[in-house]
Amino acid sequence: xxxxxxxxxxxxxxxxxxxxxxxxxxxxxxxxxxxxxxxxxxxxxxxxxxxxxxxxxxxxxxxxxxxxxxxxxxxxxxxxxxxxxxxxxxxxxxxxxxxxxxxxxxxxxxxxxxxxxxxxxxxxxxxxxxxxxxxxxxxxxxxxxxxxxxxxxxxxxxxxxxxxxxxxxxxxxxxxxxxxxxxxxxxxxxxxxxxxxxxxxxxxxxxxxxxxxxxxxxxxxxxxxxxxxxxxxxxxxxxxxxxxxxxxxxxxxxxxxxxxxxxxxxxxxxxxxxxxxxxxxxxxxxxxxxxxxxxxxxxxxxxxxxxxxxxxxxxxxxxxxxxxxxxxxxxxxxxxxxxxxxxxxxxxxxxxxxxxxxxxxxxxxxxxxxxxxxxxxxxxxxxxxxxxxxxxxxxxxxxxxxxxxxxxxxxxxxxxxxxxxxx
Amino acid sequence: xxxxxxxxxxxxxxxxxxxxxxxxxxxxxxxxxxxxxxxxxxxxxxxxxxxxxxxxxxxxxxxxxxxxxxxxxxxxxxxxxxxxxxxxxxxxxxxxxxxxxxxxxxxxxxxxxxxxxxxxxxxxxxxxxxxxxxxxxxxxxxxxxxxxxxxxxxxxxxxxxxxxxxxxxxxxxxxxxxxxxxxxxxxxxxxxxxxxxxxxxxxxxxxxxxxxxxxxxxxxxxxxxxxxxxxxxxxxxxxxxxxxxxxxxxxxxxxxxxxxxxxxxxx
Amino acid sequence: xxxxxxxxxxxxxxxxxxxxxxxxxxxxxxxxxxxxxxxxxxxxxxxxxxxxxxxxxxxxxxxxxxxxxxxxxxxxxxxxxxxxxxxxxxxxxxxxxxxxxxxxxxxxxxxxxxxxxxxxxxxxxxxxxxxxxxxxxxxxxxxxxxxxxxxxxxxxxxxxxxxxxxxxxxxxxxxxxxxxxxxxxxxxxxxxxxxxxxxxxxxxxxxxxxxxxxxxxxxxxxxxxxxxxxxxxxxxxxxxxxxxxxxxxxxxxxxxxxxxxxxxxxxxxxxxxxxxxxxxxxxxxxxxx
Numbered sequence: 001x002x003x004x005x006x007x008x009x010x011x012x013x014x015x016x017x018x019x020x021x022x023x024x025x026x027x028x029x030x031x032x033x034x035x036x037x038x039x040x041x042x043x044x045x046x047x048x049x050x051x052x053x054x055x056x057x058x059x060x061x062x063x064x065x066x067x068x069x070x071x072x073x074x075x076x077x078x079x080x081x082x083x084x085x086x087x088x089x090x091x092x093x094x095x096x097x098x099x100x101x102x103x104x105x106x107x108x109x110x111x112x113x114x115x116x117x118x119x120x121x122x123x124x125x126x127x128x129x130x131x132x133x134x135x136x137x138x139x140x141x142x143x144x145x146x147x148x149x150x151x152x153x154x155x156x157x158x159x160x161x162x163x164x165x166x167x168x169x170x171x172x173x174x175x176x177x178x179x180x181x182x183x184x185x186x187x188x189x190x191x192x193x194x195x196x197x198x199x200x201x202x203x204x205x206x207x208x209x210x211x212x213x214x215x216x217x218x219x220x221x222x223x224x225x226x227x228x229x230x231x232x233x234x235x236x237x238x239x240x241x242x243x244x245x246x247x248x249x250x251x252x253x254x255x256x257x258x259x260x261x262x263x264x265x266x267x268x269x270x271x272x273x274x275x276x277x278x279x280x281x282x283x284x285x286x287x288x289x290x291x292x293x294x295x296x297x298x299x300x301x302x303x304x305x306x307x308x309x310x311x312x313x314x315x316x317x318x319x320x321x322x323x324x325x326x327x328x329x330x331x332x333x334x335x336x337x338x339x340x341x342x343x344x345x346x347x348x349x350x351x352x353x354x355x356x357x358x359x360x361x362x363x364x365x366x367x368x369x370x371x372x373x374x375x376x377x378x379x380x381x382x383x384x385x386x387x388x389x390x391x392x393x394x395x396x397x398x399x400x401x402x403x404x405x406x407x408x409x410x411x412x413x414x415x416x417x418x419x420x421x422x423x
Numbered sequence: 424x425x426x427x428x429x430x431x432x433x434x435x436x437x438x439x440x441x442x443x444x445x446x447x448x449x450x451x452x453x454x455x456x457x458x459x460x461x462x463x464x465x466x467x468x469x470x471x472x473x474x475x476x477x478x479x480x481x482x483x484x485x486x487x488x489x490x491x492x493x494x495x496x497x498x499x500x501x502x503x504x505x506x507x508x509x510x511x512x513x514x515x516x517x518x519x520x521x522x523x524x525x526x527x528x529x530x531x532x533x534x535x536x537x538x539x540x541x542x543x544x545x546x547x548x549x550x551x552x553x554x555x556x557x558x559x560x561x562x563x564x565x566x567x568x569x570x571x572x573x574x575x576x577x578x579x580x581x582x583x584x585x586x587x588x589x590x591x592x593x594x595x596x597x598x599x600x601x602x603x604x605x606x607x608x609x610x611x612x613x614x615x616x617x618x619x620x621x622x623x624x625x626x627x628x629x630x631x632x633x634x635x636x637x638x639x640x641x642x643x644x645x646x647x648x649x650x651x652x653x654x655x656x657x658x659x660x661x662x663x664x665x666x667x668x669x670x671x672x673x674x675x676x677x678x679x680x681x682x683x684x685x686x687x688x689x690x
Numbered sequence: 691x692x693x694x695x696x697x698x699x700x701x702x703x704x705x706x707x708x709x710x711x712x713x714x715x716x717x718x719x720x721x722x723x724x725x726x727x728x729x730x731x732x733x734x735x736x737x738x739x740x741x742x743x744x745x746x747x748x749x750x751x752x753x754x755x756x757x758x759x760x761x762x763x764x765x766x767x768x769x770x771x772x773x774x775x776x777x778x779x780x781x782x783x784x785x786x787x788x789x790x791x792x793x794x795x796x797x798x799x800x801x802x803x804x805x806x807x808x809x810x811x812x813x814x815x816x817x818x819x820x821x822x823x824x825x826x827x828x829x830x831x832x833x834x835x836x837x838x839x840x841x842x843x844x845x846x847x848x849x850x851x852x853x854x855x856x857x858x859x860x861x862x863x864x865x866x867x868x869x870x871x872x873x874x875x876x877x878x879x880x881x882x883x884x885x886x887x888x889x890x891x892x893x894x895x896x897x898x899x900x901x902x903x904x905x906x907x908x909x910x911x912x913x914x915x916x917x918x919x920x921x922x923x924x925x926x927x928x929x930x931x932x933x934x935x936x937x938x939x940x941x942x943x944x945x946x947x948x949x950x951x952x953x954x955x956x957x958x959x960x961x962x963x964x965x966x967x968x969x970x971x972x973x974x975x976x977x978x979x
Contacts, residue, residue, distance in 0.1 A: 052634060072632075074634075077641075079916075080628055080629065083538060083628075083939055086728065086942070087538055087727070090542065090543065090944075091545075093551075107941075108728065111726055111728040113728040198919060199919075249834055250814055254814060254815075258814065263815070388940075399836065427781055428782075431775075434775055434793060435792035436792075438794075438796055438849075438853055441804075442795060444817070503705070506698035506699070506702065507702035514696050525706075525711065526706065527959070528714060528955055529711075531909070531962075532717060532951055532952075533910055535931065535934060535938055535939075536717045536720075536934065536944070536947050536951040537713035537716070540720075541709070543716075544713070562705040563702070563706040563708065568702055573895070594697075597698060618798065624800065624802060659807075666799055673791060673798065677790055
């Protein structure tokens, strides 16, 4: 290449680059200001997790009912919603109203990040359920919107092959354990039960229902004392671990998948499976039933209670308008379409129980019923750490590194140390 | 074919196997995974996932956003990297070592801890939810600068010195002599910039708030990943579509990268 | 050589100062504070306590060890494989473009997508186990077994990186003058000798670059762990960046996370300097990253 060639290429490159720079400047600078259109309406910034296609119709109705309010709704991802919320709060620019999962809530409450709503929404107390999830030391920090729980899914085909009837589901630990064993033996390609492992954050949610049903708990009612090392808890964990030899150990989504392929007799899962199974496994005969209780006439068929709640952060500017939107969203007729669309969790509104949808969908109804005996973890300021301790110790027990008693003993002493930090 | 040839075929097959897998799942019926060997042949084929993607997710808008961001950021990144890399390679000045050190430090520091400061900065500058906000951080990326500094070290300065004695200004030398010799290095910077910009996920997710500003990876994640389940068909259909432009860019640039270095050696 | 900063540096440096230096320094400053991102109003200076805490924390050392295993296990494998692939590609007479594109393909995918695809490949009923079962082997729980989870992620990482680095090395190979190769062949050197005496020294600068880049990237491993294992089972995949992510976004200890990040920075920076010293015999003052 000669020097003439260089200069030609060079000049062309120079001109091109200048054009690119100019274009970039034109494109980027004015755009920096857009996004905040001046408007006479008050804008509510609302962050939530449902697909926009599901939430938009509800928001449209709200905007029609409240013509002076304008909602900017944003969908958060399950993978990184947390980072986004945390960054926005740290920058002092939180959304006005935000959907908060019950696992995220205690940390936010502990740091007084959420506004105390106790005196702002007294009229909602009787019409919604799920308050234990959002209440800490008698004060309310968020409004229950959607409630979720888990129930027992049964593979009808495998049960029949094992000589069991899906119409007579196991209701006690003993009959459940027997059913798991029988199903496990009936097909070398199938396992009796799906046991969560490999994702620490859900382990306690799967084990605690057995403990709660057996009268056990994590903290006492005053939330000041650990009751982790109770005979009830030890018995429950021993029972839970006794299922392991007949279980497939995997993450929830893989267990759901294995169940849909007819390779698991029983799993504990949520209502989203009701939407998924008919599509992914049209030939699978399955039933849903309440969790088993320790024995006939003893304990309760407990499950885990989770909630999606609506909270207002400190420093958000339009609290009144945000609460206006929250009141609208939690109404049964506005929350129900969201459940029908996503199938994740159903309305916290008490009235939802009478919704005709649950009459025509008996399987969905099981979850409504299950919720009555579902328990929520304590909203304690140090809950995030307690959860981590429980999950860590449970994982060691599930992987056979510790006995049930040793794991709970260790969890207990670590939680005690958390509750009573030394002098 | 030679033994080496067969080895290469094996490696190539291994490399693109997941593409075939992605394509198979994205064309499959339903939204399940994992696809077992038995499903491979038996399951039906359908374009449903692609149709759903095109009609239901605003993917067109996301693709346009990604194109705008990548289309502006990458050429500028190439240019800035060349200029800065050349400056660092050819001159000695007091802060040079420090600059190189800081640039490297920035590459090492995990993004998780710069996210919150960056968000604060964006809020202060009014860059949240803007194209400028999506583009500017990529221009600061030191990878290209460090690579080009390295590249110019291996390039003989004779030609530039000759031009200087001919009386060309430093600016003219850069545009007329240096840049035309930089093709292969810039191709690497370009492909790398294209990859990181196009696939960038966390920053566009956290630093934008409206649907109309979403880029392709963010839009796809929101479309296909729910709390308890992943719509695998949709996700992999989207990924297949999103990967196509990157592969195309590579096919366009690869001659530059691989074959151009010979001219680049300054002979 | 001119002795003052050339104007060419300025446009990039202006961007870098704002979007690189400010966050970089902010993280450094924060590492000396107790900072809860949810309560920025309570941020207060605590000196070097965050660093002292990290040094005294078993979880930190465990995460460091896991990261170390990951880096030591993947880096040489990736490097050797990349070199071999580049050598094979360099010998190809026909169809090179096609092979190059195929081998480069993994680099075009985002790590999130790669991780999701591998999650399904590694699944108990996934393709990998399907093949094992077809061959009569028992199914393996790749990601559920504490001994296998980390190696499984390492294998995936090698798969994802080899193509990219191979192309970089290939580019350097191509700059080798053909006459030099011919001369070596005429001297009667066998292919392996040519490789060792002529090619290797020639591509050394790029290899150094690949090593440095791969070191940086390997120490940052996060998305793979986030998507596949969340640090489990039994903390077997708890890497340093995943650990600091949990501290920052689950326990809201941003200051502590920043301190861990800066320890990582110091460590990797030190390793890069050592690598440069040992791997490059190029003249001093090289502008290496």
